[in-house]
């Protein structure tokens with residue numbers, strides 16, 4: 001927990017492991033994963049899928065949309081406000097009980113944009129995004 005807060009933003013399990021190892025040299029990566037899982041289940045942290053082959057974790061706070069770089073997997077928080085009315089609109093179309101939604105915007109981070117000058121301009125433009133399921137939990 002403290003390690004995630006200290007790292008700030010969206011950390012991978014590896015980064016959290018490295019940070020925790022400073023204080024607890026005997027901790028294993030498996031333990032880190034288990035603890036992350038427990039914290040997720042308790043709702044204290046959130047897992048953020050970056051589309052890359054690893055997940056990142058952030059402290060559970062106000063919901064926000066994510067900007068995900070498809071090249072380096074970097075995740076930024078979007079300042080765009082979460083649209084709660086979407087839940088109701090989707091709810092109106094289904095018997096599924098919508099509780100909240102997630103939305104990721106996929107594209108290139110500022111760093112990767114400058115590194116891909118050889119690509120066409122159009123390609124560097126933010127790709128369409130939408131997606132990610134509507135997740136419903138039974139709310140223990």
Ligand SMILES: [Zn+2]
Nearest residue numbers: 069072109112
């Ligand atoms: Zn990037």
Ligand SMILES: [Zn+2]
Nearest residue numbers: 058066076077
């Ligand atoms: Zn975030």
